[in-house]
Amino acid sequence: MRKLAIFAAALSLCGAAHAADVSLLNVSYDPTRELYKDINAAFAAQWKQKTGDTLTVNMSHNGSGASSRAVIDGLDADVVTLALAYDIDAIADKAKLLPSNWQKRLPQNSTPYTSTVVFLVRKGNPWHIKDWPDLVRPGVHVVTPNPKTSGGARWSYLAAWAYAEKKPGGSWEKAKQFIAELYRHVPVLDTGARGSTTTFAQRGIGDVLLSWENEAHLALKEAGGDKFEIVYPSNSILAEPPVAVVDKNADRHGTRKVAEAYLQFLYSKEAQEIEAKDFYRPRDKDILAAHARDFPNIPLYSIDDVFGGWTKAQQVHFSDGGVFDQIYKPGQ
Amino acid sequence: MPGFGFSLGVTLFYLSALVLIPLAALIIRPWEMGFDGFWAAVTTPRVLAALKLSFGAAAIAAAINSVFGLIVAWVLVRYRFPGRKFIDAFVDLPFALPTAVAGIALSALYAPNGWIGAPLAKLGIKVAFTPTGVLVALIFIGLPFVVRTLEPVLADLSRDAEEAAATLGATRLQSFRRVILPSLLPTLLTGTAMAFARGVGEYGSVIFIAGNLPGVSEIAPLMIIIKLQEYDYAGAAAIGVVMLGASFVFLFALNALQAWSASRR
Numbered sequence: 001m002r003k004l005a006i007f008a009a010a011l012s013l014c015g016a017a018h019a020a021d022v023s024l025l026n027v028s029y030d031p032t033r034e035l036y037k038d039i040n041a042a043f044a045a046q047w048k049q050k051t052g053d054t055l056t057v058n059m060s061h062n063g064s065g066a067s068s069r070a071v072i073d074g075l076d077a078d079v080v081t082l083a084l085a086y087d088i089d090a091i092a093d094k095a096k097l098l099p100s101n102w103q104k105r106l107p108q109n110s111t112p113y114t115s116t117v118v119f120l121v122r123k124g125n126p127w128h129i130k131d132w133p134d135l136v137r138p139g140v141h142v143v144t145p146n147p148k149t150s151g152g153a154r155w156s157y158l159a160a161w162a163y164a165e166k167k168p169g170g171s172w173e174k175a176k177q178f179i180a181e182l183y184r185h186v187p188v189l190d191t192g193a194r195g196s197t198t199t200f201a202q203r204g205i206g207d208v209l210l211s212w213e214n215e216a217h218l219a220l221k222e223a224g225g226d227k228f229e230i231v232y233p234s235n236s237i238l239a240e241p242p243v244a245v246v247d248k249n250a251d252r253h254g255t256r257k258v259a260e261a262y263l264q265f266l267y268s269k270e271a272q273e274i275e276a277k278d279f280y281r282p283r284d285k286d287i288l289a290a291h292a293r294d295f296p297n298i299p300l301y302s303i304d305d306v307f308g309g310w311t312k313a314q315q316v317h318f319s320d321g322g323v324f325d326q327i328y329k330p331g332q
Numbered sequence: 333m334p335g336f337g338f339s340l341g342v343t344l345f346y347l348s349a350l351v352l353i354p355l356a357a358l359i360i361r362p363w364e365m366g367f368d369g370f371w372a373a374v375t376t377p378r379v380l381a382a383l384k385l386s387f388g389a390a391a392i393a394a395a396i397n398s399v400f401g402l403i404v405a406w407v408l409v410r411y412r413f414p415g416r417k418f419i420d421a422f423v424d425l426p427f428a429l430p431t432a433v434a435g436i437a438l439s440a441l442y443a444p445n446g447w448i449g450a451p452l453a454k455l456g457i458k459v460a461f462t463p464t465g466v467l468v469a470l471i472f473i474g475l476p477f478v479v480r481t482l483e484p485v486l487a488d489l490s491r492d493a494e495e496a497a498a499t500l501g502a503t504r505l506q507s508f509r510r511v512i513l514p515s516l517l518p519t520l521l522t523g524t525a526m527a528f529a530r531g532v533g534e535y536g537s538v539i540f541i542a543g544n545l546p547g548v549s550e551i552a553p554l555m556i557i558i559k560l561q562e563y564d565y566a567g568a569a570a571i572g573v574v575m576l577g578a579s580f581v582f583l584f585a586l587n588a589l590q591a592w593s594a595s596r597r
Contacts, residue, residue, distance in 0.1 A: 065561045072563075090563060146544060148558045188461045189544040191557070204445035205461065320562055328378065328546040 022047075022258055023056040027077035029064035029151055029241070030194050031215050035278040036081070042274060043265045047258065055258065063192045064151030071095070071246065078250045078259045081243045083151030085109070086310040088244050097248045111240040112266035113280035116300055117152075117159040119231040120200065120209040120216045127207045131233045132163040135208060136181045143206035144186060145196045147318055151241075152193035154318060156210040159237035161317075162301040166235075180327035201228070212239070214279035217294065238300035358576070361569035373570040378546050379555055383571075385463055386552035387578060390531030393470035398524040401478025402516070408479070409486040423480070426473045431536025438469055439541040461543030466551060469538045474527030481523035482516065489515060518590045525586040532579055 028036060040057040047055045060067065060075065064083035071077045072095040082088055085103055092100045103110045121129050127140055135142050145153035157179065164170050164178035188205055190196040193215055200209040201219050208231075211219070216230050243263050250256040265271050272282035276291040288295060307313035317323045362370045373379070408420050426434065440446050442460040444453040449460055459465050489512070497507040535553040543549040552575055559568035 069560060069563070094563060146558070149561050186545075187543065189546075191539060191544065191554070195540070199461075203439065203443035203460070205443065318562075320559075320564060320567070325378070325546075 021056070022053050022255065023058060024078045024255055024259055024262060025058045025060065025076055026079050026081055026262075027060045027062075027067050027071055027075060028081040029067055029083040030061055030192055031152070031212055031218075032081065032241075033059070033061055034218070035214075035275065035280060038274045038278065039266065039271055042270055043262055046265065046270075047261070053258075057262070063149060065149060071097070076249050076253075077246050078253060078255050079243065079245050079263060081241070083239075083241050084154060084310060085240065085242050086314045087151065088242060089311060091246065097246045098244055099247070102244045103242060105245075106243065106263060107267060108283055109240050110242040110244055111283075112243060112263075112271070113241070113275040113282055115155075115213045115239045115241065115280055116236045116298075117156045117210055117239065118213050118216050118236065119233060120197075120211050120219060120228050121207065121231055123227050123229060125229055125231065129208050129231055132160055132178075135160075136178070136185055140185055140208065141187050141206040142182065142185045142208050142210060143188060143190075143196050143200040144210040145192055146189040147324055149191040150193055150196075152212050152215070153196075153210075154313075155212070155237055155239045157317065157324070158303065158307060158313060159233075159301075160210075162237055162306045163233070163235055166301060166306065176323060176327070179323070183327055213281070213295075217279035232296050232298050235299040235301065237306075238302045240303070355576070358569055358572050362566050362573055365566045365570075369566070370570050370573075373559075373564075373567040374574050378550065379552075379571060381547045382550045382552045382555045383574065383578075385466060385550065386532055386575070389463065389466045389470050389551075390474075390528050390534075393467055393474050393531050394524045394528035396471055397474045397478045397527045398520055401475055401523060401527075402482060402520060404475070405479045405482035405486055409483055423476050425476075427476050431473065431534070432540070434472060435469060435537040435540035438472060438537065439465070442468060442541065460541050461549065463542075463549050465541040465543065466538050466549060469541050470531040470534060473534055473537050474531050477526040477530060478520070478523035481519055481526065485516060485519040514593070518594045521586055521590045521593070525583055528586075529579055529583060532575060 026036060026040075036057070036059055040059070044055045044057065047053060060070070060077070062070065064087045067080070068082060068087035068090050071080060071091050080088055080091065088098075088102060089100070092098050092102055106112075119129055119135075121127070127134070127137070129135065129140070134140065144156050147153040147157045160182055161175045161179055164175035165172060188196075188199050190199055193212060196209060197211065197215055197219055199205045201223065209216070209219075216228075220228050220230060243266060245256065245259045245263060247256070250259045266275070267283065269284060269287065272284040272287045276282045276287050276294070279294060281295050282288050282291070303310060303313060307316070315322065362373070365373070374383075404423065408416060408423075439460050442449040442452070442465060444450065444458070444460070446460070452459055457464075459468055493511050494507050497511045502510065533553060535551070535557075538551055539554060542551055542554075544551075544554060552571060556568045556571050559565075559571065
């Protein structure tokens, strides 16, 4: 009799889960906390209307590389939304949880929103920092995280490199010299983007912070607008933080449909508006135009054009013994 | 003795599951790249600098803690004064505080615009984001190890010997050096060794105040994180093995020293 009751209870639980409760795990990188809080609420409301199911999207935030490693080591993500394609490549490559052509599955390199690297300086811009060469003037201190541990820092590094290589008279060798000089002006290498923002904003270290555009806007907003200024250099990099369904996990959970709808939703007008509000550059031209004040139009190099894609950039610059390690060899 | 078989069984199982098996997994890992690969991974200038900083700072911090920890323990055990219980509770804070919180608090204090950092900066002394910052964090987290191991031994120390020394005409310094210190030495060494071991592997409280510049203020645990970030699990394990080996040798030597000083008494 008791067994029967338990069985009935279990059955009714299963039934309930089937009809009404779905949950997704989105494993993301650090600065997207605010963004996905808004996105998740909007999508859950839409999903309820469409299917009647109650959707809960659980988030796990960490440095992009750490998040990627967690998924490889078994964190049960249905979708990943990371800072750079290499970190999702690693999941495809090392854990084989999704096909290696994942970036072709959604429009625009699977990146519904983009960002770039800007300078955050102290109010009044006392060092008159306007462009990349100003960062290596004597006496200027630059704050940026360690590219080995931070996705945002890699974008910053590549933005500086792209400037130095692509400017008139620039070359690969000159870019390397510029980068070496630039990192000689860095007094603190934090492990993540948020850490660097804190070092610059709270601890008062450095004259300029190389930052995600959205982080810079956030720091500006939090400080009340009278402590910092954002400076847009003459050019920067097109940072594409991509998204993907983790096929094997989603199939095992039976959540593929909702996971795919979730990522599709990121391209919708409603979500693009939220992304713009949280200072990510929306792909939608109209919404981007409506927020043009927040997103000045500067030339942005893409990683494919300058570096031949992430795999190559990672190998040349950030792997063990790569350019970043070389510029920190003693005596150079 | 009754119960030996059972309790030994529990001990062996418990230690194997919790300590031995994870450590064995760590030790097996680096050799997949061969001895040359292992050697190359741990002898790059950056890794060597990081190991030197982690072990050096931990040793200096432990030495400083052994002196000041002894004083703190002495005061807390030997004297009765208002607020003693309060100060006693203070000592445990570095144990209880999440290490990241300690690290953020320390870096806020010692940053050039912090309460302690600002006056020091005027004198031209930089603490936060330098190797000195690492030292400060390690002193902070190591203190309770020395104080808490010393306290019960100090409390049990009988005063007869001291009084006898005094009646025999020993000065205070003489009775401290000849009577008190020798009986405390084994415990003091234990506490110092624990503070050192904790300091070598400490990550959370150090990472925010270190500055993390390659070759300058980069600690060994961060090198492990960086290797993991490169998906170089074997390289990370290699550094782990070196740290483990060095700590083991150091602790073993300290234990031997302790046994020797105990036998001399």
